[in-house]
Amino acid sequence: MAYQIGLNVVEVDGAGAPSIRGAATSVGAFNVLTQRGVPNRPTRVSSYQKFVEQFGGYTPSGLGAYLLRGFYDNGGRTAYINRVVAQDAMPASFVLNDAVNPTLRLEAGYRGHVDPGHWADDLYVQIAPNASTETRVAETAPAELTGGALPAVIDLSALDPLQVLVDGATIATDIAFVAADFAAGPANATREQIRDAINAKTTAFVAALSGADELVLTSTGEGARLNGTWTRLEIATAYAELGFAAGDSADATLAVLQADQTTVQQADGFAVGDAVEVSDGTTTEFV
Numbered sequence: 542m543a544y545q546i547g548l549n550v551v552e553v554d555g556a557g558a559p560s561i562r563g564a565a566t567s568v569g570a571f572n573v574l575t576q577r578g579v580p581n582r583p584t585r586v587s588s589y590q591k592f593v594e595q596f597g598g599y600t601p602s603g604l605g606a607y608l609l610r611g612f613y614d615n616g617g618r619t620a621y622i623n624r625v626v627a628q629d630a631m632p633a634s635f636v637l638n639d640a641v642n643p644t645l646r647l648e649a650g651y652r653g654h655v656d657p658g659h660w661a662d663d664l665y666v667q668i669a670p671n672a673s674t675e676t677r678v679a680e681t682a683p684a685e686l687t688g689g690a691l692p693a694v695i696d697l698s699a700l701d702p703l704q705v706l707v708d709g710a711t712i713a714t715d716i717a718f719v720a721a722d723f724a725a726g727p728a729n730a731t732r733e734q735i736r737d738a739i740n741a742k743t744t745a746f747v748a749a750l751s752g753a754d755e756l757v758l759t760s761t762g763e764g765a766r767l768n769g770t771w772t773r774l775e776i777a778t779a780y781a782e783l784g785f786a787a788g789d790s791a792d793a794t795l796a797v798l799q800a801d802q803t804t805v806q807q808a809d810g811f812a813v814g815d816a817v818e819v820s821d822g823t824t825t826e827f828v
Contacts, residue, residue, distance in 0.1 A: 567618040574603025577660040578624040579651055586620045589613045595651065596622060597660055626657055633661035682794035684760040686746075686774040689784020691732045691754050697782060698728040704777035705758065707745045713777040716742050732756070735783070746774060756783050760793060 570583075576597025578584070586592045592609045599606045605622070612620060632649040649661030686705075697718055704713035722738040723730040732750055739748035739758075746758045760772045772793035779787040 567616055568620075569612055569617055570621040570623070571605065571608060571612075572623045572625060573605035573608060574626075575605035575622070575624050576600040576603070577651075577656055577658050578622070579654040579656055580624045580626040580630070582654075583621050583623045586622055587618070592620070592622065596624060630657035632657045633659065633664075635666065637666070684772050684774045684791040684793045686758040686776070686785075686789060686791040687751065688756040688758075688780075688789075691735070691750075691756060691784065693731065695730045695732070695735065695782050696728050697723070697730045697735070698726075700727055701778075701780065701782075703739065703780055703783065703785075705746065706775040706777050707760070707773070709773055714743055714745050756785075760791075 576599075578596040584595060586595065586609075589610055592606070596605060596609075605624075609620060609622070632655050634646060634648040636643045637645040637647065647666060648655070649658075649664070650656045700718050700720070702718065703716040705716070706713050716739050718727065718730075718735075718738055720727050722741075723734050732754060735756065736748045736750055744761060746760050749757045749759065751757050758774055760774050773790065775790035776785045776787055779785065
């Protein structure tokens, strides 16, 4: 049989296999206009609801949603969607400003991909300032904790630790005395040896002797602000040999707070017009 240019039809008997097999109608591909969606990226969709989630619903600007609804209503199971948009189609966007300058640009998209069209014009964003910073109010005097007057020689043979809570900490700073701290042994500890032993074991506070031979502990301000408390010293466990009772405490003296002015050691993070909350752990003021 001679074949001619064009369409040639060849008849075969019923026993022969058809040369063109029937294709499944439950799978389809659509190159369509849709309300939204990432353009030019074929996407597998298994239901009309999934189509709406990614490509939107009915819109007068395109028939994609109508076509897909008919496809699934008539037995369709899987569709591959390719959204078609104009080359100059742009996603909806909005620039948020702070008091003066552009700060944040928002652009419509889907999971990190640009999604052009007017679908996002109906969305809105509400921004509320919510920032905070901390700075330390200037102290006019550090925390000083004074014990009892000490005799020239004190018996510390029990070697109990001096436990001091610094800046509101829940775990005490322990000054663990050892026999080597005292030249004639802990039973014959001198005031000066006790002072020097404390200073050798911590930098959170400094030990000194007053003119009345009292042991004075002075905060160095190295502790961070903890549990809402500023510079503070407190005896955690009574130490009768040094003249301290459990609960003895002292706070730093802070600068006097005024309604319109407070001296701070640094102004990092503050701006004109900020509302500032100042607290000494007991009293809170706003300036």
